[in-house]
Amino acid sequence: MARNIGSRYTAHQILGRGSAGTVWLGEGPEGPVAVKLLREDLASDQELVGRFVQERTALLGLDHPHIVAVRDLVVDGNDLALVMDLVRGTDLRTRLDRERRLAPEAAAAIVADVADGLAAAHRAGVVHRDVKPENILLDMEAPPGPGGAHPALLTDFGVAKLIDTPRRAKATRIIGTPDYLAPEIVEGLPPRAAVDIYALATVFYELLAGFTPFGGGHPGAVLRRHVTETVVPLPGIPEELWQLLVQCLAKAPASRLRASELATRLRELIPLLAGIPPLDVDEPDSGTESPAYDEQGYAPVPEEPRRRGAVPLVPGSSPDSNRDTHTSMRVPAPDELAGGPLGTARAPRAPGRPRPGSARNRSGTVRKRRITLGVAALALCAALGVGGWFAFGGDDPAPTPEDTRNSAPAAP
Template sequence: MARKIGSRYTAHQLLGRGSAGSVWLGDGPEGPVAIKLLREDLAADQELVGRFVQERTALLGLEHPHIVTVRDLVVDGNDLALVMDAVRGTDLRTRLDSAHRLAPAAAAAIVADIADALAFAHKAGVVHRDVKPENILLDMSGTPGRAGEHPALLTDFGVAKLIDSPRSTPTGRSTKIIGTPDYCAPEIVEGLPPRAAVDIYALATVLYELLAGFTPFGGGHPGAILRRHVTETVVPLPGIPEELWQLLLQCLAKAPASRLRASELAERLREMAPLLDGLPALEVDEPQPEPAGEGEAAGEEPVTGAAPRGAVSLVPTAPGKDSGRDTHTSMRVPGVDELSGGAHGTARVPRAPGAPRPGSARAREAALRRRRLRTGVGAGVAVVILAVAGWLVAGGDDSDSGAEQTGTAAVTSG
């Protein structure tokens, strides 16, 4: 059933639903468009509508070959919508679900395209804040590149900021975390304002996922995922060239200043293309799933308002569907004690079934019990040794027994 969106657009076909609203294929004065219609409760939020209008100029100005262009922003009664170019293809999440892993050359080509898009946006002063496979589209109408991949386009610029603009404290620190847990940079988890480097961290996480089939810090309760971003190191990926691995490590650095800029990332990936040509997809063992309830045991609050996985595609060929993965989350910033509770070793190291993850609350409790047990056993052994020593001294020469016993008592009491 057709639906009018403002005075210029008509939505014809529902493509998908997500945490922000629904996406439709429609028509406008210039031809086919994709219309992201935000939820009605969001349209009733006057503060949100104000932010929506304020962001209009910045969003409409992002025209780049690797960015899905926003054509219009509609505010009309209960309708709040972004009107964008319709892309003929699929999203990267759907591609990854099908292929599971990509060959290094293909992964690098896709990420280089998105790095180009981010370089353009960052130069214009716009931070995406929610880079992930769901927001990367593959344009099947475009000419394939060197690795045989169709052009990759980045979409949903500004949506996270529009919907969930976090309040800041007097110190400038945000009181909420906005984004998708698997791709959140450490500085976001710590409540710092999002700068361009958060997009580099998220894009490097996407590259890691394309190569490995899983994200470096994902799995389990969202609060545990966020803590790993701050406290844990990246699981090595055997089988990729050292140059590519070092690039990944640099872009996943905990310190934002240590990461490459978007233009540098794109240039480096294209320079190493000859090195990656012909390499097969990696064969990597996936980490064990997080035991149920471990995040809650560590004192983390459950996520509120989390959306299921399922890309909200801007393309007519990708069906909208929901599944079980959190893709957009608004959480409080963890406290210092919670952040310091994580393991400082390698993230998600393989372990025996049922064994607690290093650094978790269960692991700390088990370690404390072992220390208490060792302390108790050690104290018992010491008492036995001293008692035996006292008996031997007491059985010695009578003339020295008083002095010897006094000395033994002094040692025992000390």
């Protein structure tokens, strides 16, 4: 059913739903448009609307081939809407759900396009703050580029800032999508351009591997892993590409490349990636994870199986391209983030080989240790002349949180 958006636009049909609102196919004075109608609770917050209107000039000034342009901002009664260019295609999440992972050449071409768009935004003083596959659109009407990848455009500029709380002397909340949040955001620092680079590098990793480097399980555990864990090389990835990815996933913001540098480096590497098939990488093992924390107090909560990729945070939401992945959580205290020595994230592996620290590898180590202790006990009893029955074996002890967090095998 059609509805009017202000006095100039008409929304005809819903294209999708996201964490901040609903996207409609609309019509305006200059032809078809996409209209993002923001949630009523956002539109009714006058302070929030005022802050967003202040950003109008910056948003309307973002003009780049790899940015979905904002044409207008409509504030009309209970309606708060962004009117944007209509992109005929799909989002990157939909393609990932269909193909699971992309060939390195296509993945690099998509990420280079997005990096070009981010470079233009950063020059204008605008930080996106929510780079993820759901916010990357593929223009299917444009000719495909390297690896058959269609041009990529970044959308939803300003939306993360819109739903954020007013700036305070010290940040106390985290707004964003857990899988793609930079460590400095988790630690409560203000978002700078480097947070977009970290998020885009996380997307790049996901395009290659089929899962994010620190995702899965409870959002609190995901946030903690961004700060305390490091990634390990993906099997079969070219070394130059891996080093570039590692640099952009650096914990220190100053160590990451700028968006323009990332785009340039990727375009230099694309010819070397031609013909390389998608990486053959097993998904991370299911199982329990390091201690998770609840949204409010970060007290331990029951552990749950780790799931691949970003997870829906709204009960009943379906895991599709429009799933709601935003969350708002308390910034954890330093002692809550401290996890001892820097650990290693879920280690990807080649198919058919146990991953270090996996249940299969760890069970063998525990069994060997049990046998060794049993033999030693028998030898000691024999030496002391003590007879009797000794029972060894039984069920393995349940792994502690420390066991499940670290990827290194248990010491003998």
